[in-house]
Amino acid sequence: MTKSLFPGFDGLMTLSRREGVDIRPTLLRVLTDLYVQTRIHSEDEQRQFVELATRLIDQVDDATRAAVKARLAIYPSTPVPILQKLGLVAAQEGRRVPLAREIPAPPAAPSPVRTPTDAQQRMAANMAMQPNDAAEIHDMFFRASASERALVLHNLAQTPLKAAPRIPTVRAKRAIQILEMAAIAGDVENFTFELGDSLILPSRVAAQIVDDPSGEALAVAARALDMPSPNFQRILLFFKPEIGNSVDAVYRLSRLYDRLSDRAALVMLAAWRGSTLAVTRAKYQPSLHDSERQRARAGASQSRPGVQPGSSPAVRTGTDGSSDR
Numbered sequence: 461m462t463k464s465l466f467p468g469f470d471g472l473m474t475l476s477r478r479e480g481v482d483i484r485p486t487l488l489r490v491l492t493d494l495y496v497q498t499r500i501h502s503e504d505e506q507r508q509f510v511e512l513a514t515r516l517i518d519q520v521d522d523a524t525r526a527a528v529k530a531r532l533a534i535y536p537s538t539p540v541p542i543l544q545k546l547g548l549v550a551a552q553e554g555r556r557v558p559l560a561r562e563i564p565a566p567p568a569a570p571s572p573v574r575t576p577t578d579a580q581q582r583m584a585a586n587m588a589m590q591p592n593d594a595a596e597i598h599d600m601f602f603r604a605s606a607s608e609r610a611l612v613l614h615n616l617a618q619t620p621l622k623a624a625p626r627i628p629t630v631r632a633k634r635a636i637q638i639l640e641m642a643a644i645a646g647d648v649e650n651f652t653f654e655l656g657d658s659l660i661l662p663s664r665v666a667a668q669i670v671d672d673p674s675g676e677a678l679a680v681a682a683r684a685l686d687m688p689s690p691n692f693q694r695i696l697l698f699f700k701p702e703i704g705n706s707v708d709a710v711y712r713l714s715r716l717y718d719r720l721s722d723r724a725a726l727v728m729l730a731a732w733r734g735s736t737l738a739v740t741r742a743k744y745q746p747s748l749h750d751s752e753r754q755r756a757r758a759g760a761s762q763s764r765p766g767v768q769p770g771s772s773p774a775v776r777t778g779t780d781g782s783s784d785r
Contacts, residue, residue, distance in 0.1 A: 483714065485524035486693040488516040493694075494530045495646060496535045510539050517545055593621070594734025601728065602668065602677070609676040610716055616724040623726035624684070624733065631658060634683045640691055643699035651699065655681055665732050675703050678719045683725035692717055 495501070495509050504518065517525060522761040538548075601612055623727045629636070635658035642651035648670065655668030659681060669677040682692045693714060697704035704710060 483693060483710065484516055485520045486516070486690050486697070488513065488520050488524060488528055490697050491516070492531050496531055496623060499537055501537060506539050510541050512608040513542055514545055517542075526537045562660075591734050594731040596659055597728070598665075598735035601731075603670070606674050606676065606712070609674070613680065613720060614715075615727065616727045617721045617728065621727050622730065623723055624730040626659060626722075626726065627685055629686075632687075634658075635685055636687050636691055639685075639687075640695060643695040646699070659684060659728075659732075661732055662736050665736065669732075673702065675700060675709065675713045676716065677722060679713055680725045680728050683717065683720045683722065684729045689714070689717060744782070 470608055491509065495505075495513075501509070513528075517528070520528075525546070529548065532542060533545065533548055576769070596613075601609060604612055637656055638654045639651055642648075642654065653667050654668045655661070655670065659666070661669075661728060669681050670751075672678065673740065678695075678700070680693070695712070696710060702709075703713065708761055
């Protein structure tokens with residue numbers, strides 16, 4: 461099971477220790493999610509799951525271990541060695557240990573509101589991105605290579621262009637949940653619809669982001685939603701198999717995502733939105749131009765009085781009544 465889904469598993473583990481991007485919590489969660497989707501497993505599948513999960517359980521953080529433990533505690537076909545590893549069964553009796561009720565965490569203290577600095581106020585006062593500029597940034601990004609895209613995103617964070625406003629937190633959290641469920645199910649249609657709806661993008665641009673084979677566009681969209689890095693990694697592994705099966709691609713995008721600033725993502729989001737307006741204007745510009753020319757001609761003809769066909773020129777008469785010809 462796992463070998464077919466993660467042929468580069470050992471390579472991912474090696475790079476996780478060497479490259480500084482810890483993907484082990486994501487791998488354990490993905491392995492667990494895949495395993496609990498089916499109630500019946502072959503002996504080989506059980507052996508592989510026990511072997512890989514056992515290696516990861518001791519190497520992940522407490523939050524990941526607790527999440528995996530909760531999933532496997534209610535799954536009827538969890539292998540006994542994994543139950544013992546997680547403390548869900550007594551080693552001698554082979555029976556499940558009843559779980560204690562989860563202690564609710566205290567509510568997080570609200571972060572203090574910071575007064576914007578002078579630089580931030582000047583940045584907010586800059587004019588919004590013009591449609592032509594947005595279209596140029598949009599086209600330049602999608603035409604660029606992977607390394608060029610990273611440079612474009614780095615430069616966007618330094619530009620005075622006005623960024624799109626942040627997605628409201630409640631809407632963003634809801635979108636992240638829906639996107640991850642759609643990714644696990646391989647539901648491209650609902651994934652694309654939710655991405656466009658949450659980021660207020662037309663379907664054309666949302667589809668272009670989803671279909672982008674290199675993955676940087678999806679990273680920008682996820683950062684605009686303030687998606688946690690583990691969630692983005694899971695989407696890569698589930699939704700983008702051409703990326704998830706490549707050790708280098710997973711780590712390249714994980715590093716890009718961790719270094720990608722919120723401002724760069726929101727400026728690119730503004731460009732994606734503005735490019736649509738530029739396309740719409742270009743589409744209707746010829747007809748608008750013809751209408752302007754027609755109105756100009758009509759106005760010119762009305763301002764010049766002419767002699768109508770069949771009429772004779774006006775005859776002027778003098779004071780004595782004689783005609784002046």
